[in-house]
Amino acid sequence: MSDANTSAAGFPPAFTFEPNAAPAAPDARASLIEDPGFGRVFTDHMATIRYSEARGWHDARIVARGPLSFDPATAVLHYAQEIFEGLKAYRLDDGGIALFRPEQNARRFRDSARRMAMAELPEELFLQSCRELVLRERDWIPGGEGGALYLRPFMVASEVFLGVKPASEYLYAVLASSVGAYWKGGARAVSLWVSHDYTRAGAGGTGAAKCGGNYAASLVAQAEAVRRGCDQVVFLDAVERRWIEELGGMNIFFVMADGSLVTPALTGTILPGITRASIIQLARDEGLTVREEAYSIDQWRSDAESGALAESFACGTAAVVTPIGKVAGPDYGFRIGDGGTGPVTARILARLSAIQRGRAPDPHGWLTRIA
Numbered sequence: 001m002s003d004a005n006t007s008a009a010g011f012p013p014a015f016t017f018e019p020n021a022a023p024a025a026p027d028a029r030a031s032l033i034e035d036p037g038f039g040r041v042f043t044d045h046m047a048t049i050r051y052s053e054a055r056g057w058h059d060a061r062i063v064a065r066g067p068l069s070f071d072p073a074t075a076v077l078h079y080a081q082e083i084f085e086g087l088k089a090y091r092l093d094d095g096g097i098a099l100f101r102p103e104q105n106a107r108r109f110r111d112s113a114r115r116m117a118m119a120e121l122p123e124e125l126f127l128q129s130c131r132e133l134v135l136r137e138r139d140w141i142p143g144g145e146g147g148a149l150y151l152r153p154f155m156v157a158s159e160v161f162l163g164v165k166p167a168s169e170y171l172y173a174v175l176a177s178s179v180g181a182y183w184k185g186g187a188r189a190v191s192l193w194v195s196h197d198y199t200r201a202g203a204g205g206t207g208a209a210k211c212g213g214n215y216a217a218s219l220v221a222q223a224e225a226v227r228r229g230c231d232q233v234v235f236l237d238a239v240e241r242r243w244i245e246e247l248g249g250m251n252i253f254f255v256m257a258d259g260s261l262v263t264p265a266l267t268g269t270i271l272p273g274i275t276r277a278s279i280i281q282l283a284r285d286e287g288l289t290v291r292e293e294a295y296s297i298d299q300w301r302s303d304a305e306s307g308a309l310a311e312s313f314a315c316g317t318a319a320v321v322t323p324i325g326k327v328a329g330p331d332y333g334f335r336i337g338d339g340g341t342g343p344v345t346a347r348i349l350a351r352l353s354a355i356q357r358g359r360a361p362d363p364h365g366w367l368t369r370i371a
């Protein structure tokens with residue numbers, strides 16, 4: 001049942017290293033990471049671990065990044081048992097490298113796996129895979145404001161079987177991508193399209209899991225947002241089509257004129273964002289009131305128009321904090337504040353970014369230093 005590279009509970013397998021035979025030359029790498037954008041520049045290696053019911057987690061490797069080959073009857077290609085995570089490794093001013101709250105991603109990955117009836121990767125193995133890959137690929141972390149190594153852990157059902165059931169085999173992998181600031185030229189205020197036709201998740205569904213299917217389901221609404229001249233879509237709840245949930249890939253906050261913050265509660269239909277949780281904590285540290293409660297599209301509109309609402313912003317790992325300037329629906333439109341970046345939004349972005357980059361005290365121990 002076990003071999004030299006098989007996990008027993010509590011004993012993560014060592015990662016075998018098989019170097020890329022043709023890594024990017026240093027000057028090619030330097031030019032790739034000079035202005036990498038988001039999600040297009042990949043490093044030389046990836047981490048992979050396999051799971052089977054018979055062997056548990058085994059075969060942990062760091063190998064050359066390259067195509068994965070799948071039998072056409074592989075379960076994920078048919079029934080979409082797939083989950084992923086997103087987190088960043090930052091280069092600190094003192095030359096060290098840190099991950100931001102990676103244990104939260106490890107835990108959410110397990111939660112997502114459980115919801116999708118997939119094997120649960122031990123959290124220590126998740127953390128080890130991220131650490132080992134980043135240490136191998138540290139030269140791919142771009143310098144400059146907003147530069148980071150974005151990690152994309154994911155897992156797919158790799159069993160070759162067309163029966164509809166939880167697969168008995170999985171492939172877990174981690175990719176690393178050099179990224180720059182998400183919004184070129186600094187965070188500009190985005191416009192949102194409120195989708196009244198499409199919803200993202202319903203009660204009892206998979207909205208709180210980070211599974212690929214949620215994103216597939218959101219794309220038609222995102223495409224509509226772009227067609228309507230907006231940057232991003234924001235979803236309403238699936239029952240009353242009234243309560244604001246989240247964007248396709250970001251949580252949302254409302255800053256009231258009295259300085260308090262409101263954000264939709266975690267009721268199972270939105271992703272429990274790590275940036276969201278961090279912002280709630282930072283705001284409360286500052287003495288601000290944060291309410292996790294339902295907030296309706298009608299309330300948002302009337303509060304924006306009356307001035308009871310001062311600012312709104314979206315948040316997530318990729319873009320950190322993104323101000324919202326305008327909101328539009330099928331027969332309405334309204335502006336948030338003066339349509340630009342409000343002071344509370346700017347302050348939260350600055351505080352969070354400073355902690356992530358080791359430039360400010362880290363009172364909650366959110367940075368995990370790996371070098």
Ligand SMILES: Cc1ncc(COP(=O)(O)O)c(C=O)c1O
Nearest residue numbers: 249250251271273274275316317
């Ligand atoms: C649907 C959705 N909501 C919210 C978030 C923000 O989550 P986090 O702050 O953990 O990146 C993400 C991004 O991961 C997302 O995909």
